[in-house]
Amino acid sequence: MPKVISGFSKLSKEDKIDWLAKNFFNNQNETINVIKQYWNDNSKLQQLHDDFIENTITNFYMPYGIAPNFIINNKEYVIPMVVEESSVVAAASLVAKFWSTRGGFKTTVISTTKIGQVHFMFAGNKKEITSYFNEQKSKLREVTSSITKNMEKRGGGILDIELIDKTKQLDNYYQLHVTFETKDSMGANFINSCLEAMANQFKRHDIEIVMSILSNYVPECIVKSEVSCLIPDLGGENPEKFAKKFEQAVKIAEIEPFRAVTHNKGIMNGIDAVVLATGNDFRAIEAGAHAYASKDGCYKSLTHCEVKNGIFKFWIEIPLAVGTVGGLTALHPMAKLSLDMLNRPSARELMEVMATAGLAQNFAALRALTTKGIQHGHMKMHLMNILNQLGATAEEKNTIAKKFENVTVSHSAVVEAFNKLRE
Secondary structure (H helix, E strand, C coil), X not given: CCCCCCCHHHCCHHHHHHHHHHHHCCCHHHHHHHHHCCCCCCHHHHHHHHCCCCCCCCCCCCCEEEEEEEEXXXXXXXXXXXXXXXXXXXXXXXXXXXXXXXXXXXXXXXXXXXXXXXXXXXXXXXXXXXXXXXXXXHHHHHCCHHHHHHHHXXXXXXXXXXXXXXXXXXXXXXXXXXXXXXXXXXXXXXXXXXXXXXXXXXCECCEEEEEEEECCCCCCCEEXXXXXXXXXXXXXXXXXXXXXXXXXXXXXXXXXXXXXXXXXXXXXXXXXXXXXXXXXXXXXXXXXXXXXXCCCCCCCCCEEEEEECCEEEEEEEEECCCCCECCHHHHCHHHHHHHHHCCXXXXXXXXXXXXXHHHHHHHHHHHHHCXXXXXXXXXXXXXXXXXXXXXXXHHHHHHHHHHCCCCCCCHHHHHHHHHHHHC
């Protein structure tokens, strides 16, 4: 086993790779070749990527696809999606086309408030800490004035500061609960800088500041996207039956957590793909969305459906704290290209696009589940992955794809067909 290494971060990229290959791989040359084949030939671009994180040795590619035909608030969009899962982009594109002739997607940003907290402990009288907070409240704004100046010029800043008593849940525990508007910035660094300045101002000998940090739970940064049409306009052999079954599927996800988790995972297939393509933080989005799905004390569906008075209506309400300026959105060339593709949206518009991608993905999944089953379409898309693993030639892929045009795809069936063809 290799010894613990000191000063690893100071090694050159070449030396890092040599150390890794020597100590953790049997075939050192092959390992080094695999790592280096993903380097970008453009050294300037490669250096940009190397600087995004620490100890970089290479790049890890993800497919970048586009989903056309989205009509959102009567405006046409092509949506960029970065995702490795088969059928996600295809499903989004098909659903976009389906709804483009039925009025498209209607979206509304309900609110854009974000939250940060200073967590502290105080063992004294509640009246005393309340009085101290009231004295300090204006000063807490004053000490952040240099940080908030530019944000305020753009219409953002600190909205409110509250003292929250949490001593019933944890002895001596209080919060400064701060709400923010960060406009087109995701605002993490801005919020955290404000909170730390407030913490320094607020602390005294009998107040122990534990930490100051933004929250990725943003239940007041909500966007809604919906589709609706007359039930006969859904098409198919029996649109009334389809609408009712679809509604039942959504209602099951509203009461059954085991189903809701997979249901919401499908929504995030669409949302995360756009989050990644635009250089936003998919981990923060995921955490906030799943917390929101649990806000009533039970994990539930993020989408809802209503079939009433001859109208089918399907919608999503979801918290999305995103940015279109700062961070990777300003650094990553493909993130910038994605935002250009979306016509340089504001953060509010990007929220609407992401929510719509999630709703489209969920519609596609539920339509498949309640009709011919999820595996039919999914395995069709997975067919090429299987053939690539088997090392099929272009001619063999074409032959086998034709064989499975009207046949359900399974891994074993594809392997059998491939082996027969090779024989």
